[in-house]
Amino acid sequence: MSVSLPRTGPRGRLLAGAALLVLALTACSSGGGTSAEDAPDAKVTLTVNLFSDFGYADLYKQYEQLHPNVTIKENRADLGAHHQNLHAHLLAGSGTADVEAIEIGQVAGFQPDAGKFLNFLDNGVSKDQWVPSKTAPASSPDGKVLFGLGTDMGGMALCYRSDLFKAAGLPTDRDQVAALMKDWPSYLAAGKQFLAASPNKDVRWFDSGGNLFSAVVAQAPVGFYDASGKVVVTDNPAVKQSFDLVAGAIKDGESAGVQAFTPAWDTGFQKSQFATVACPAWMSYEFKANPPADGGTWDIARIPGGGGNWGGSYLTVPKSGKHTKAAAELAKWLTAPEQEARLFKEKGYFPSDQALWTQPDIAGHTDPLFNDAPTGKIFSQSARDLAPQPLGAHGAEIGTALGNALTSVEQGKADAAAAWKQALKDIDNIVG
Template identity: 40%
Template structure:
């Protein structure tokens, strides 16, 4: 099971699955009994789907062993490890919404530019590369793993029942904007009474937020601007009104209730970046194969992706950088997409004919490679504030209150702003 998430919506990936604990998060070591084998520890907050890649790296790099550790509250633990200058892994992975938290202390990580990393030799898409840098790009603190792209998973059987088209291109034409998405949902609800049009508003809010250059904080000085960001407020009201207008089912993101809704046909659509397809398959089960498809999301965008960083305290900087660079190279990322479905952050990969041609049988052979690549390619850089992930929950909680009928959209927004200001300082 693999999960990526952003804007505070993160999921436990089950650190116990790997039977390693946070206490085992120390940096790499040399095992003299094994002829000087270097052991590199990689710590992430969720499963990146790298297990087979680690084995391949070990085969092609004799003398290096890789140990994977999943730590659900990694950001909090990493802050402590950096401050103490001990205990951090050799390579650390954090979500694209979390890396901003560590930019003020970037000097505690290796500047990967000093180790030959640039965006020329094997380039990432520029916006994803830039978000992993500081000091006007001179200091490269993180290497981009995957990107999400953005799509909408939808039930073809329920769309037929509602008299809506089912082909991905025609479905995308229904909703060039999120307002059109809501209007389509209202048409759906008139025809189909035993299913909600979409699963929840929280996922939609995250997708919307990733379509702006700034959300909660200003790029110029990292000041809190959500209360002045009229586009952000309009997004919030659009999402919240999906609950008021009975378009959303109110199944909380990443919850058992949402999984059950997807499996039993209680929700006709769900927001789907590339990494979420497997989760949707898993929730829906094999009996629903061919009942789902994927279309482009309103207004494009991206959701998800992470960065690999190398703490300066590592005892094996050369090997750690080599591993991080190998895992995020275009060659490795192409393999990861074809094998596991993670969308590469390298244009040469997501524009590759083999990637563009990929179709998913479970999702009615929808051209998933093409859909997600087009969404990601249209992206502009998003500024992630240093406290982005800290304030995000205030807005998610506000949407939940509207879905539960406890507040109206305007009042929920006002409270979210007040709650966020307390965290933002």
């Protein structure tokens, strides 16, 4: 499941309003109703609307070399605006790009519109390429329409600063780290040990309450929605327990209080303001982009509590696009095993194509960014241990509301009880 606080780096950095305007203008020019398909050798410009950097730049070049008649134009917008635009364009029956991305926290909201997208099951695609937890959210309720092709998955792990652990007398070996922090209470207990023993009293245990909450609640069997599609935030004790667990850690001084996916968060990486981060596979960009100024080293271990998924996306082809046949071929190629494997090895985006998880070049992949940790093994195991949660149309906004509430606790604007109460009011407004 994706508990969608605004994501950054390659998977959700908020863009300026000017970029949003460019998206709106370009998207409107690329839609306007389905036209006759071009001849195989006709010149075609395919537009791709994304909400972040999916790492496709080099793949576009390769595809254009393989298909000299195709030119690809990519547009990006803020995650929320991107999905709002897509909803509006589907309603209008025009204005969509040829290929539109949908984030996993948003995809349930498009299930009622499954018929407005190309059905990949009628275009040479088998659901067997992905695990059911990946295909079900991007399928019609009866399973007869697959309107989204899985890109990456957000298999989770724990990233930690081995040098800061050593200075505080904590184990640095990743297997020993995983054994010490088998679940979230033991993880926070280790945080108290770290704060008591660390020679640098400016370093906190984790980066932000909202970020940690996203990881903790993602492991619950049921999150914000039940299997019937009902919002169960107030009825599901796992949500409140996750919130209280994180709020308690904030009170104990374990959070650096730097809101995730902001410039201050980047600075937190660079200035070594926190020792651990709950990190899905796609977050590796942040570590590459913001190396510690003190030369410290990151490592990676199993996530406390076992498996889990935070994030991941889909590529869709709206029927209102100009070049649906050519767009479908591009979407299938971008999500094919060869391309997904390349994106993992080059960008760190863990593939949702399940056949890749056992291939030697993926399962045995190591990453020098994390002290040559076996990231392929770690993320593969996390994906296998995943117990998928039911998703709902407003899951992303609900996650944001709860993350904002924890930020208010970190900033001293509210205590945990008041923040929870405000979050419930915000959620009521979101779901109507």
